[in-house]
Amino acid sequence: MQFLKDFLYLFFPKICITCQENLLSNEYILCTMCKYDLPLIDNNTHTNKKLASIFFGKTDINMVKSFLYYRKEGKVQQLIHHLKYKNREDIGSFLGNWFGHQLKEQKLFTNINYIVPVPLHPKKLKLRGYNQVTKFGISLSNILNIEYKPNILIRTSISKTQTLKQRFERFSNTNTKFKLTNIQFFENKHILLIDDVITTGATLEACCNELLKTKNITISIATLAYTEKT
Numbered sequence: 001m002q003f004l005k006d007f008l009y010l011f012f013p014k015i016c017i018t019c020q021e022n023l024l025s026n027e028y029i030l031c032t033m034c035k036y037d038l039p040l041i042d043n044n045t046h047t048n049k050k051l052a053s054i055f056f057g058k059t060d061i062n063m064v065k066s067f068l069y070y071r072k073e074g075k076v077q078q079l080i081h082h083l084k085y086k087n088r089e090d091i092g093s094f095l096g097n098w099f100g101h102q103l104k105e106q107k108l109f110t111n112i113n114y115i116v117p118v119p120l121h122p123k124k125l126k127l128r129g130y131n132q133v134t135k136f137g138i139s140l141s142n143i144l145n146i147e148y149k150p151n152i153l154i155r156t157s158i159s160k161t162q163t164l165k166q167r168f169e170r171f172s173n174t175n176t177k178f179k180l181t182n183i184q185f186f187e188n189k190h191i192l193l194i195d196d197v198i199t200t201g202a203t204l205e206a207c208c209n210e211l212l213k214t215k216n217i218t219i220s221i222a223t224l225a226y227t228e229k230t
């Protein structure tokens with residue numbers, strides 16, 4: 001099998017998503033240099049406080065964690081761009097596995113009952129072909145041993161992408177776009193709501209406000225990246 005892989009590699013060398021150098025056969029998605037150059041948030045107390053403050057006084061969150069800093073023109077932006085728009089769902093698994101092991105090591109999210117993705121509107125899902133957070137969610141589910149539960153929270157209206165908007169516009173863009181298909185399903189449960197990027201938090205806040213219609217629900221949040229306010 002390794003022989004076949006090496007043989008195929010001769011004709012179809014894979015390249016690093018961010019620097020475009022050829023990958024070695026034991027490298028995946030990123031070359032080793034780019035991998036270790038990624039800006040991990042890890043236990044940065046200042047950032048973790050800033051993340052928590054995004055939701056303070058707006059909605060009721062137990063804990064929020066994000067894996068990477070998202071910077072304009074940076075490596076993380078390239079990764080997320082390929083994940084969302086270039087059919088590179090495997091990036092979701094790659095980052096999800098890495099983040100999942102970090103969370104496990106830190107013994108975080110040990111009391112979660114379900115992992116719930118921010119849903120896409122069915123029209124956008126059809127266009128894109130996949131929800132970019134699915135593979136991330138499934139990786140976390142496998143590593144943390146928590147059930148992945150899409151389809152209870154759905155998106156009911158299609159909105160223009162947040163990606164090209166300024167901060168103020170992002171807030172006005174996300175009014176009540178989410179609905180629970182079953183208002184009791186998460187009763188007395190602690191759920192981990194996941195998304196790819198958090199910028200203003202408007203998308204996640206709208207999801208939380210719908211989820212909070214369920215009695216005695218606890219919500220924590222995990223995202224692959226965070227656009228720090230400068």
Ligand SMILES: O=P(O)(O)OC[C@H]1O[C@H](OP(=O)(O)OP(=O)(O)O)[C@H](O)[C@@H]1O
Nearest residue numbers: 161162163170197198199200201202203
């Ligand atoms: O914290 P916020 O300011 O709400 O921004 C974060 C949201 O914006 C992006 O979605 P977007 O609507 O651009 O998704 P799309 O590319 O799928 O349209 C991203 O995938 C998050 O869901």
